Amino acid sequence: MLLNINRMACLLVLTGVITHAYAHEDENRDDEREYELKLYALNDSGVSGKAEIKLVNGNEIRVSIKARGLEAGRPHPQHIHGFNAPLKDSACPDLSNDINGDGIVTINEGAAVFGPIIVPLVPFDLADVNGDLRYRASFTINPDSLLPLEKRTIVLHGMTVNGQYIPSLPIACGQIRLDD
Numbered sequence: 780m781l782l783n784i785n786r787m788a789c790l791l792v793l794t795g796v797i798t799h800a801y802a803h804e805d806e807n808r809d810d811e812r813e814y815e816l817k818l819y820a821l822n823d824s825g826v827s828g829k830a831e832i833k834l835v836n837g838n839e840i841r842v843s844i845k846a847r848g849l850e851a852g853r854p855h856p857q858h859i860h861g862f863n864a865p866l867k868d869s870a871c872p873d874l875s876n877d878i879n880g881d882g883i884v885t886i887n888e889g890a891a892v893f894g895p896i897i898v899p900l901v902p903f904d905l906a907d908v909n910g911d912l913r914y915r916a917s918f919t920i921n922p923d924s925l926l927p928l929e930k931r932t933i934v935l936h937g938m939t940v941n942g943q944y945i946p947s948l949p950i951a952c953g954q955i956r957l958d959d
Contacts, residue, residue: 810836814928816953818846819871822883822938824950828912830933832955837922842900844914846935846951849906853937856946857914859898859955860890861931863924869894869932871952883940886947893932893952897925900933931955 811833818828828846835841849855861869872889874882898918906912912935925931935951937944 812928813958814955815958816933816955818844818933818935818951818953820848821872821889821934821949821952822940824848824938826935826951828935828951830953830955831958832928834926834928837926839917839919840898840925840928841917842915844900844912844933844935846912847910849910849912849935849950850937850939850944851906851908851910853944854903854905854946855912855935855937855950856903857900857933857935858896859900859925859931860893860895860934861897861925862894863897866930868930869954871932871934871954872949884949886936886949889934889949889952893934893949897931928955929957 814832814834816830818826818830820826825848826846827848828844830842830844833841844857870892872884872892874884876884876888876892878888898920900914900916904912904914932952932954934949936949937946938948938950939945940948
């Protein structure tokens, strides 16, 4: 009987620890928000992918990007873009943003829609031999310049046009959305 009482006491203590751990985990979730986005091709690049962003404690972001269809062995700069003054939605450009009518939306033409760089997602990794890019990094941010994330986009850059590699050329874009 004493053995059963000790077992029961241990189970109660263990249950309390587990309950406390779950409660503590729930408290931490209030400080975390998760965002996701699909990356869509720009400039007929054929690039597609997805990105996930986790905002932690209001001043850290953890970014993960998986993209395919990039030029193998080339650096592909990626950034979080947006507008701060005045704060407005950042969007992805389309051919209607091609001001000079050459069939390509340049960085300058696209910036009118997605805004300037807010966070460069460095280091800029090379696409592998299959044209795939896997990226993961964490950054401490200034919440006043980056938030709210729902008003931002991620843009991937870098493509060859007429035999010349243009690292700044937008090749994929996605609007950041809160993961429900």
